[in-house]
Amino acid sequence: MMSGMNHIAKGANAFVPTVALRVAVRHELRPGAPLVAAGALLLTANGRVRGEADLVFHGRPVHPSGAVRHVVDAREVSAQWLELDLPRVEAAIERVLVVCSMDRGTVGDLAEPTVEAYAPEGTSVARYTVTDAAAETAFVFGEFYRRAGGWKFRAVGQGYASGPAGLATDFGLAVAAAATAPAPAVPPPAPASPGPVPLAGVSKTTGPSPVAPVRPAPAAVPMAALMAKSVSPAPVAPRGAWTFGAVFDPHTVTGKGSHVVTAARRIPPGPVLVEMEHEGGGLFCVDRLDKKNEADHMIFNSTLKDFRGNAAVDPGDGPRLRLRVEARGRWTLTFRPLADARRLESELTGRGPEALLYMGPVADLEMKLRGENGGGYCGMYGYEVAGHPTIAAARERTLVNAAGRNHKVSSPLPDGPLLLSFYAAEGSWRLKVRPV
Structure with missing residues (x-):
């Protein structure tokens, strides 16, 4: 990973490309040195979060929009990473702060604490090293903010001797018990009787592989207490229980x-997640090509303006996955492991086609769609992928097949692991899982 000459002094700012950035929070590892717990705060125009979901950190590693993720690599004990997909940041969000808290000690105890942002091909686009930290136990390294239709990075360098509680309060997070999470209540004895019961070229995304989202911490635990939890240098757990597809x-x-x-030669054979972003409007489509160089499977076909979506794609019958893009505007294709897809646990919102992972028990799935561009067809398949090498080999269920500008449908879900292929969704949608 190459670091360019993009060093920024405290208080200074610079434009960064409006692409999917990888942001490292790191320091030199020395014996006995404390570790940082990095995170991001998504702020609206009033400089405050809208709620707890706008805090992204190791205990809640994926923002509901999917635009910001926290990732950890056990091989880099002294570094944590944020994936900041600037084109996907919601319009209501004006600033994204890069913050940290300490597992022990202070920020001043760290050797060269640094935040550095990288473009998809690995080029450093902004770097700031803190030189004046002292007794702070929480810190704002910098912020990405909208300016003149693009994004800039500002080196903030603001510390909080009051710790995560002071930082959280400043940006609108309610702190019930600032430093520690409340002890769990002891349950009463059981009753004796039963009661009621972004073709500029190929670019490699450098840095550690993202890990799977961890289940969110219980909402009752104060955010400041969660931020203050130390980051264990123990090996990272596998990507949830999802094992379908290579990493x-x-x-x-x-x-x-x-x-x-x-697709790059280094991508292993097997099913992958293909993400697509397309600027502007108009019809565009993406097809998989077979070994005869003919289209054999449609992946995307949409007229949504400023399209962003993804799909689970099996390998073709050639040596590598090949796709044909037919579009007018600028576009970005990203190949990811299927394990990076969002998990459907209780409720999700989105827009356009998307592949989702369901790991829960038998349940009912409710879906609401608000169609755009005069249409509203939506379709979803469910694939029981356990024990199968490809999507095509798995048992397929039709979960949603409906047309109309606005509609609400429900469908039964089997036990997970289940790959949900929301292959057609010409508008915004909301999914809810109802226990049976």
Whole structure:
């Protein structure tokens, strides 16, 4: 990973490209040195979060929008990473703060605490090293903020001797018990009787592979207490219980207009997650090509303006996955492990097609769709992928097949692991899981 000459002094700012950035929070590892717990705060125009979901950290590693993720690599004890997909940041969000809290000691005890942002191809686009930290136990390294239709990074360098509680309060997080989580209540004895019961070229996303989202911590635990939890240097747990599909570093291709895209050689064979972003409006489509160089499977076909979506794609019958993009505007294709797809646990919102992972028990799935562009067809398949090498080999269930500008449907879900392929969704949607 190359670091350019993009060093920024405290208080200074610079434009960064509006792409999916990888942001490292790191320091030199020395014997006995404390570790940092990095995170991000998503702020609206009033400089405050909208709620607890706008805090992203190791205990809640994925923002509901999918635009900000926290990732950890056990091989880098002294570094944590944030994936900041600037084009996907919601319009209501004006600033994204990069923050940290300490497991022990102070920020002043760290050797060269640094925040550095990297473009998808690995180029450093902004770097700030803190030189004046002292007794602070929580810190704002910097912020990404909207300016003139793009994004800039500012080196903030603001510390809080009052710790995570002071930081949280400043940006609108309610702190019930600032430093420690409340002890769990002791349950009463059981009753004796039963009661009621972003084609500029191929670019490699560098840095550690993202880990799977961890289940959110209980909402009753104060955010400041959660931020203050130390980050264990023990090996990172596997990507949840999801084992379908190989794990690899993401691979990104950007372009404009129609092109043929070939996945990188380093991507292992097997099903992958293909993310697509397309600027502007108009019809565009993406097809998989077979070994005869003919389209054999449609992946995306949409007229949504400023489209962002993803799909689970089986490998073709050639040596590598090849895709044909037919579009007018600029676009970005990213190949990711399926384990990076969002988990459907209780409720999710989104727009356009998306692949989701369901790990829960038998349940009912409720869906609401608000159609756009005069249409509203939506379709979803469920694949019982356990024990199968490809999506095509798994048992397929039709979960949603409906048309109309606005509609609400429900469908039964079997036990997970289940791959949900929301392959057609011409508008915004909300999914809810109802226990049976």
